[in-house]
Amino acid sequence: MTDQKTDLLGLTPEELAAFLKELGEPGYRAGQIFGWLHGKLAASFDEMHNLPGPLRVRLQETCEIGGVSIEKRLASSIDGTVKYLYGATGGDFVEGALMRHRHGNSLCISSQVGCRMACAFCASALGGLSRNLTPGEMLGQVYASARDLASGGTEIPDKIGSVVLMGIGEPLDNFENVCRFLELLSHPEGFGLSLRRVSLSTCGLVDGIRKLAKKNYPLTLSISLHATNDEARSRIMPVNRKHNLADLMAACRDYFAKTGRRISFEYCLICGENDSPADAQALAALLKGQNCHLNLIPLNSVSERDFARPDPAGVRGFQTKLEQLGVSVTLRRELGADIAAACGQLRRRANDNK
Ligand code: SAH
Numbered sequence: 001m002t003d004q005k006t007d008l009l010g011l012t013p014e015e016l017a018a019f020l021k022e023l024g025e026p027g028y029r030a031g032q033i034f035g036w037l038h039g040k041l042a043a044s045f046d047e048m049h050n051l052p053g054p055l056r057v058r059l060q061e062t063c064e065i066g067g068v069s070i071e072k073r074l075a076s077s078i079d080g081t082v083k084y085l086y087g088a089t090g091g092d093f094v095e096g097a098l099m100r101h102r103h104g105n106s107l108c109i110s111s112q113v114g115c116r117m118a119c120a121f122c123a124s125a126l127g128g129l130s131r132n133l134t135p136g137e138m139l140g141q142v143y144a145s146a147r148d149l150a151s152g153g154t155e156i157p158d159k160i161g162s163v164v165l166m167g168i169g170e171p172l173d174n175f176e177n178v179c180r181f182l183e184l185l186s187h188p189e190g191f192g193l194s195l196r197r198v199s200l201s202t203c204g205l206v207d208g209i210r211k212l213a214k215k216n217y218p219l220t221l222s223i224s225l226h227a228t229n230d231e232a233r234s235r236i237m238p239v240n241r242k243h244n245l246a247d248l249m250a251a252c253r254d255y256f257a258k259t260g261r262r263i264s265f266e267y268c269l270i271c272g273e274n275d276s277p278a279d280a281q282a283l284a285a286l287l288k289g290q291n292c293h294l295n296l297i298p299l300n301s302v303s304e305r306d307f308a309r310p311d312p313a314g315v316r317g318f319q320t321k322l323e324q325l326g327v328s329v330t331l332r333r334e335l336g337a338d339i340a341a342a343c344g345q346l347r348r349r350a351n352d353n354k
Contacts, residue, residue: 001195001294002288005062005063005064005067006019006063006064006065007063007064007065007066007067007134007136007137008037008059008063008065008133008136009038009064009065009066009136009140009184010135010137010139011138011178012182012183012184012187013025013034013088013187013189014030014271016030016033016034017030017073019214020042023055023058025055027049029055030323032050032051032125033048033051033178034187034190034288035189035299035332036048036063036158037089037190037335038143038184038187038189038190038191039157039189039190039192041143041146041147041150041161041191042065042239043065043143043144043147043294044060044065045059045060045065047058047065054097056146060344061079061289062155064089064136065087065136065140065289066089066136066137066139066140066143066144067088067136067137067140068088068137068140068141068144069085069086069087069144069225070084070085070086070087071085071086071093071143071350072084072085072145072346072350073085073148074339074346075333075339076336076337076339077116077224077338078337078338079100079217080100080334080337081097081098081099081100081335081337081339082097082098082145082148082336083095083096083097083098083147083336083339083346084096084097084141084144084145085186085346085347085350086140086141086144088113088133088140089137092113092130092131092348093113093114093347093350094109094110094112094132094133094137094168094169094347095142095165095167095168095337095346095347096108096109096110096145096167097109097335098145098149098160099335099336100143100335100343101272101282102159103158104161104162105149105158105159105161105162106160106161106163106164106233107141107142107145107160107162107163107164108163108165108166108167109138109141109142109163109164109165109167110133110138110141110168110169111132111133111138111165111167111168111169111170111173111174111178111215112129112130112131112132112133112168112169112170112171112173112174112179113129113131113132114127114128114129114130114131114168114169115128115129115168115169115170115204116128116170116173116175117170117237117238118238118304119203119224119226119236119237119238119239120235120236120304120307121236121270121277121299121302121305121307122236122305123302123304123305123348124167124168124169124281124336124347125305126341126348127348129169129173132169132177133169133174133177133183134171134177135177135180135181138177138178138181138185139184139185139191140198142185142191143162143191145160146159146160146191146340150183151180160193161197161198162193162198162199163185163193163197163198163199164198164199164200164201165178165198165199165200165201166199166201166222168347170202170203171200171202171204171271172200172202172205172208172209172212173199173205173207173208175211175212176333178200179223180215182195182198183221184279185198190297191262194218194326195217195218195219195328196218196219197339198219198220199219199220199221199222200212200219200220200221200222200265201222201223201266201317202219203237203239203324204223204224204225204237204239204243204248205225205239205243206243206247206251209221209223209248209251209252209255209307209309210251210254210255210336213254213255213258213259214258215300216221216258218258218259218261219261220261220262220263220264220272220304221255221261221263221264222263222264222265222266223248223252223264223265223266223281223350224237224262225265225266225267226266226267226268226270226274227273227282227284228245228274228279228282229242229245229282230244232273232274233245234311236270236273236274237249240285245286248288249290252290252292253290256291256292257274258291262291262292262296262302263290263291263292263293264292264293264294265287265292265293265294265295266295266297267283267294267295267296267297268297268298268299269296269297269298269299269310269314269315269318269333270299270307270308270309270310271308271309271310271311271314272308273307275314275315275318277317277318277342279318280318280322280325281325283322283327284322284325284326285320293328293330294322294328294329295327295329295330295331295332296315296319296332296334297327297329297332298310298315298331298334306318315331317327319331
């Protein structure tokens with residue numbers, strides 16, 4: 001059965017060596033296989049032509065490589081954004097999106113099957129959490145899309161320049177797996193993506209932020225803020241009832257003090273909820289003194305949710321007000337408008353069709 005197979009993608013070179021030693025293989029095999037998996041992005045053991053045939057057969061029978069495949073690919077005809085529906089072990093689906101920027105391609109991947117954070121505006125939260133993704137399944141998303149790009153599946157052979165953990169799930173709710181994923185993704189003998197090219201977004205799990213600070217990874221931490229006072233934030237983000245804004249902002253200040261890495265705050269603009277001039281004022285006051293950047297995201301409406309985005313003039317007005325108040329702020333460019341059901345919607349549709 002597939003779920004009993006050992007996923008070699010989630011193993012460090014040292015663990016791979018120990019695993020292969022058990023099979024009676026010489027020490028150098030681990031380096032060869034790690035190189036095939038994380039450097040050449042092999043999708044099958046058949047490709048590993050410098051391994052002895054019987055070993056390849058044995059690995060094929062007892063092991064897997066991430067267990068993630070691309071089930072569906074939707075490409076935007078407007079800007080080349082690609083949305084991926086990935087299939088994982090056990091018939092689960094998650095989502096990713098490849099966005100094309102002037103400075104390169106960035107791939108957004110999922111960290112969990114579903115999510116238990118229950119944010120009121122988010123499609124990924126509908127249906128709750130099914131399970132955590134393993135490190136191999138997170139790498140599997142990156143490598144499947146990297147292979148897709150390299151094979152010209154998206155017109156121009158191309159590569160992934162950065163990875164963002166902003167798809168389905170709450171990465172800090174799957175802390176250990178996410179850390180292992182990051183360490184394998186950036187391993188110099190493997191894919192070797194610098195963690196400077198990785199962003200991790202959290203809804204504000206304070207304990208997780210503090211644990212992440214101790215890791216001192218050079219990644220960019222994004223905080224989904226979305227409101228400026230506890231009453232409003234708890235209404236749309238239940239996590240705030242456990243970790244209030246004062247605790248969250250203190251954890252952010254400590255994160256910066258420890259890592260020296262500027263935090264990026266995300267603020268999703270929801271019409272009538274958090275987009276008034278008074279909200280802009282309160283937001284500027286909240287961020288005052290933080291070494292940070294603010295990213296405004298006009299809400300993607302989700303059919304099951306009763307929220308709307310402000311009109312373009314409202315969005316512009318909110319941004320201008322913040323600029324006048326001295327906040328470093330950008331507006332997230334909308335990509336893939338013709339394909340981008342808000343994150344989590346593709347998976348919902350796939351599940352409905354099961
Ligand atoms: N759980 C993490 C990462 C996943 S969501 C987090 O909360 O940060 C990635 C970002 O998309 C978050 O800022 C999230 O609040 C935002 N988001 C979720 N649903 C959205 C929607 N319908 N429109 C716009 N942004 C949304």
